[in-house]
Amino acid sequence: MTQSPELNDASPSTDDLLNELRWRGLLHQITDEEGLGKLLSSGPQTIYIGFDPTATSLHVGSMMQLMMLRRFQRAGHRPIALVGGATGMIGDPSGKSEERNLLSAEQLQLNVDGVAAQMRRFLQFEGEDGFEGKNGALLLNNFDWMQGYSYLEFLRDVGKNFPVGTMMGKESVRSRLNSEAGLSYTEFSYMLLQAYDFVHLSREHGCRIQAGGSDQWGNITAGIDLGRRMTGQQLFGLTAPLLTTSDGKKMGKTENGAVWLDPERTSPYAFYQYWVNVADDDVMRCIAYLTEIEKDEYDELAERTEQSAGERAAQKRLAQWMTTLVHGEEGIESAQRATQILFGGELGNTTDDQLREIFADVPSCDISQDQIDGDGLWIVEALQLAGLCSSGGEARRSVKENSIYLNNCRVTDEQKRVVGSDFDGRSVIVLRRGKRKYALLKLVAGAAN
Numbered sequence: 001m002t003q004s005p006e007l008n009d010a011s012p013s014t015d016d017l018l019n020e021l022r023w024r025g026l027l028h029q030i031t032d033e034e035g036l037g038k039l040l041s042s043g044p045q046t047i048y049i050g051f052d053p054t055a056t057s058l059h060v061g062s063m064m065q066l067m068m069l070r071r072f073q074r075a076g077h078r079p080i081a082l083v084g085g086a087t088g089m090i091g092d093p094s095g096k097s098e099e100r101n102l103l104s105a106e107q108l109q110l111n112v113d114g115v116a117a118q119m120r121r122f123l124q125f126e127g128e129d130g131f132e133g134k135n136g137a138l139l140l141n142n143f144d145w146m147q148g149y150s151y152l153e154f155l156r157d158v159g160k161n162f163p164v165g166t167m168m169g170k171e172s173v174r175s176r177l178n179s180e181a182g183l184s185y186t187e188f189s190y191m192l193l194q195a196y197d198f199v200h201l202s203r204e205h206g207c208r209i210q211a212g213g214s215d216q217w218g219n220i221t222a223g224i225d226l227g228r229r230m231t232g233q234q235l236f237g238l239t240a241p242l243l244t245t246s247d248g249k250k251m252g253k254t255e256n257g258a259v260w261l262d263p264e265r266t267s268p269y270a271f272y273q274y275w276v277n278v279a280d281d282d283v284m285r286c287i288a289y290l291t292e293i294e295k296d297e298y299d300e301l302a303e304r305t306e307q308s309a310g311e312r313a314a315q316k317r318l319a320q321w322m323t324t325l326v327h328g329e330e331g332i333e334s335a336q337r338a339t340q341i342l343f344g345g346e347l348g349n350t351t352d353d354q355l356r357e358i359f360a361d362v363p364s365c366d367i368s369q370d371q372i373d374g375d376g377l378w379i380v381e382a383l384q385l386a387g388l389c390s391s392g393g394e395a396r397r398s399v400k401e402n403s404i405y406l407n408n409c410r411v412t413d414e415q416k417r418v419v420g421s422d423f424d425g426r427s428v429i430v431l432r433r434g435k436r437k438y439a440l441l442k443l444v445a446g447a448a449n
């Protein structure tokens with residue numbers, strides 16, 4: 001049933017590509033739609049999107065951009081994923097309300113490496129994994145062309161082409177100038193670096209298209225102006241809308257912070273759960289923006305979501321698609337297995353850590369080795385300790401009514417004692433009353449109550 005997203009499908013034509021971006025709602029602003037259409041149908045093009053490495057991992061916020069590059073690659077164009085080793089040293093003020101701290105060179109290198117590895121999930125790079133197409137993706141780092149550029153030369157070549165008046169008119173600059181936080185000269189100059197990247201890539205790689213999120217419009221158009229002045233060539237830009245919830249919040253954030261692509265930071269299970277729990281009002285937009293699920297299926301899922309609110313068929317499909325892409329078959333399997341356990345499935349050889357993660361939000365009670373030694377801990381008592389039943393009578397009745405489970409297996413004997421072997425080599429036991437009322441018994445060294 002899992003359908004792994006592969007790149008090697010037949011290439012859609014240019015019309016198909018633009019139509020697809022349109023129905024998905026991915027075209028927020030375009031500098032010259034007609035011109036871009038013509039350029040794309042004149043033959044394979046090169047398109048770039050830049051990513052500043054602000055952490056060792058990308059998060060959900062970058063996925064729309066990576067998917068945009070992927071859509072172009074599938075349509076036969078060459079994507080360039082640019083990691084901003086240089087721009088990351090400065091910090092883009094676009095969409096940011098405060099001046100940012102500078103990252104150290106060592107941290108930046110770690111970030112560049114981490115982010116580059118994740119991009120391989122989305123794009124097929126030239127000469128890697130046996131990719132033989134002519135449009136292999138390129139991974140470039142703007143530090144490579146900026147590190148040797150002297151300040152004086154840069155001011156003479158690039159700075160000279162920037163009218164300060166125009167720079168002051170950009171949204172990213174205006175909003176900060178009017179704020180208390182202000183804007184340093186360093187961040188004010190960020191736009192020159194990104195603009196120059198575009199010119200550099202147009203010269204070195206024939207790249208004439210830059211895409212980005214809607215907050216990148218100012219930087220992208222700055223590059224187009226610079227290209228006209230420095231090379232006389234017409235460059236193109238397009239932006240995608242930002243991925244926000246229906247009440248206007250940025251997607252990809254939970255109470256515990258960002259949803260990361262790195263499985264060490266956000267496990268495949270937590271990643272999967274994030275998408276399963278997207279609101280009905282947001283799920284179809286996520287599917288359109290982030291997946292390659294096609295129009296027919298999209299329409300079906302939209303109808304189902306409308307007709308049976310709360311069924312979450314669209315959410316599950318979204319979660320399955322995204323988790324398979326980012327974490328592979330193994331990731332989606334473990335996420336789905338964990339989800340089944342949450343819904344009463346067998347524990348099998350689920351590990352301690354996995355159980356603790358699946359039931360992270362469930363109340364728990366510590367017990368000591370003493371309590372399970374000898375005769376063990378009476379189930380009726382355990383249920384009360386864990387807060388699942390408020391009296392011995394209630395606990396006994398629940399067992400009789402067949403609504404008590406230990407590690408998702410029904411407990412039928414009210415005399416049952418919880419003993420060491422019930423832990424199955426783990427340090428937690430999952431107790432359940434009824435369908436979804438869970439509690440954990442955690443075995444801790446030393447004292448307990």
Ligand SMILES: N[C@@H](Cc1ccc(O)cc1)C(=O)O
Nearest residue numbers: 050051052084087092194197
């Ligand atoms: N400014 C972009 C990243 C970027 C960096 C360099 C570029 O050439 C293009 C884009 C961002 O913050 O998302």
